[in-house]
Amino acid sequence: xxxxxxxxxxxxxMTAADLEVIMDTSGRIKAGRETGFLQGRTIAVMFFxxxxxxxxxxxSAIQRSGGTVIGFANPASSSQSKGESFADTISTVTGYCDxxxxxxxxxxxxxxxxxxxxxxxxNAGDGANQHxxxxxxxxxxMKESFGRLEGLHIGMLGDLKYGRTVHSLATAMAMFGARMxxxxxxxxxxxxxxxxxxxQAGVSFREVRQPEEAGDDLDVLYVTxxxxxxxxxxxxxxxxxxxxxxxxxxxxxxxxxxLVMHPLPRVDEIAEDVDRLPNAIYFRQAHNGIPTRxxxxxxxxGGLS
Amino acid sequence: xTERAYKVYSISSGTVIDHIPTPLALRVVEIxxxxxxxxxxxxxxxxxxxxxxGKDIVKIENKVLTRDETDMIAxxxxxxxxxxxxxxxxxxxxxISLPDGIRGVMRCPNPNCATNVLGAQRVFGLASPExxxxxxxxxxRTTKVEPDLLITSAGI
Numbered sequence: 001x002x003x004x005x006x007x008x009x010x011x012x013x014m015t016a017a018d019l020e021v022i023m024d025t026s027g028r029i030k031a032g033r034e035t036g037f038l039q040g041r042t043i044a045v046m047f048f049x050x051x052x053x054x055x056x057x058x059x060s061a062i063q064r065s066g067g068t069v070i071g072f073a074n075p076a077s078s079s080q081s082k083g084e085s086f087a088d089t090i091s092t093v094t095g096y097c098d099x100x101x102x103x104x105x106x107x108x109x110x111x112x113x114x115x116x117x118x119x120x121x122x123n124a125g126d127g128a129n130q131h132x133x134x135x136x137x138x139x140x141x142m143k144e145s146f147g148r149l150e151g152l153h154i155g156m157l158g159d160l161k162y163g164r165t166v167h168s169l170a171t172a173m174a175m176f177g178a179r180m181x182x183x184x185x186x187x188x189x190x191x192x193x194x195x196x197x198x199x200q201a202g203v204s205f206r207e208v209r210q211p212e213e214a215g216d217d218l219d220v221l222y223v224t225x226x227x228x229x230x231x232x233x234x235x236x237x238x239x240x241x242x243x244x245x246x247x248x249x250x251x252x253x254x255x256x257x258x259l260v261m262h263p264l265p266r267v268d269e270i271a272e273d274v275d276r277l278p279n280a281i282y283f284r285q286a287h288n289g290i291p292t293r294x295x296x297x298x299x300x301x302g303g304l305s
Numbered sequence: 306x307t308e309r310a311y312k313v314y315s316i317s318s319g320t321v322i323d324h325i326p327t328p329l330a331l332r333v334v335e336i337x338x339x340x341x342x343x344x345x346x347x348x349x350x351x352x353x354x355x356x357x358x359g360k361d362i363v364k365i366e367n368k369v370l371t372r373d374e375t376d377m378i379a380x381x382x383x384x385x386x387x388x389x390x391x392x393x394x395x396x397x398x399x400x401i402s403l404p405d406g407i408r409g410v411m412r413c414p415n416p417n418c419a420t421n422v423l424g425a426q427r428v429f430g431l432a433s434p435e436x437x438x439x440x441x442x443x444x445x446r447t448t449k450v451e452p453d454l455l456i457t458s459a460g461i
Contacts, residue, residue, distance in 0.1 A: 112419045127444070
């Protein structure tokens with residue numbers, strides 16, 4: 001399926017071939033071989049909940065590709081604060097732009113927007129559900145680092161229960177035959193729903209409690225923050241918060257060659273002494289959000305093919 | 306005690322839904338949205354060799370349900386059997402299977418789903434026949450079909 005005119009809502013709608021196209025296009029953009037492809041195009045960036053880095057990354061991607069940004073950074077500045085329905089906001093803005101980027105706290109909001117809009121919608125995060133562009137930049141960073149995704153051994157560490165990033169990453173890596181090790185406290189294990197998906201896809205994975213148990217052949221250690229806002233019960237949060245911390249010693253214990261990734265922001269789950277190691281690639285990973293989002297916008301608006 | 310002449314009237318044309326586990330007959334009627342379409346006979350609590358807890362029967366006169374409609378019954382009563390009657394004879398014995406997609410008949414239990422907050426249509430796709438599990442088109446969570454999640458024709 002081609003990309004022009006297509007909405008990007010969930011990893012569940014994508015194939016390995018789609019992901020390859022996004023990674024290849026991102027690589028060409030990063031190498032400076034594609035420029036100005038959003039010239040004359042207007043992109044609406046609508047953030048119904050605050051998120052500084054994702055919004056700035058999208059806006060930077062649009063401007064660097066020659067496009068124009070319209071939109072709002074929080075719902076207080078949208079007409080929703082006057083009582084307008086979500087559907088009416090989308091029905092209106094679709095006539096103002098060539099594509100929409102939406103972040104909204106309700107799960108399924110981006111899919112609903114894509115049902116209503118006549119332009120492509122890109123999901124920039126819908127509650128605890130999906131955040132596909134984070135996964136695209138994660139995959140691109142791994143491919144850039146290893147030259148392949150097939151057969152990599154990925155350790156995912158942290159809040160695997162509530163972390164949508166690791167859910168999408170697991171879904172995506174399953175398409176490339178990666179091995180996965182899930183490292184988390186018992187109460188924050190990868191949900192059964194995801195494990196069932198992986199089993200059905202014939203993906204091999206195992207679950208351990210501490211990074212040291214992941215073995216010495218990890219290619220990537222993907223660390224996530226334990227998000228206080230996802231816990232209904234503060235006592236449950238306190239019981240698992242600070243339960244792990246990746247340090248330079250952790251990296252040495254894992255064989256020393258593992259690359260450390262993190263979707264950011266971090267709190268204290270990666271010690272600052274890791275930043276100085278060549279293993280730490282999380283800032284390059286964040287910067288890769290620009291070419292990846294440029295690629296996606298170029299593809300869905302038809303500016304790139 | 307004398308045997309009754311019949312337990313449920315036989316019908317000369319229409320659809321008979323048999324082997325519904327007791328007491329799900331009313332739920333079946335609700336899922337099918339039946340109400341104002343002529344004579345509907347509901348029998349509950351019959352003894353059954355196949356269903357030791359008892360079975361219910363629903364007979365719908367002069368209406369042949371489509372396969373899509375009868376497959377909806379599999380959501381709560383996969384054991385049910387369907388007979389299509391014409392001219393007083395069974396012209397089709399139909400097996401039911403889980404529908405690939407369901408629309409409007411089940412609510413998503415996720416309170417933060419667009420179907421519950423933003424008015425999105427309730428649409429699910431089959432995720433696994435074990436359960437069965439359905440995936441919400443919007444929030445993408447998989448849900449086991451439970452009678453409490455099914456929306457009745459009265460919109461409850």
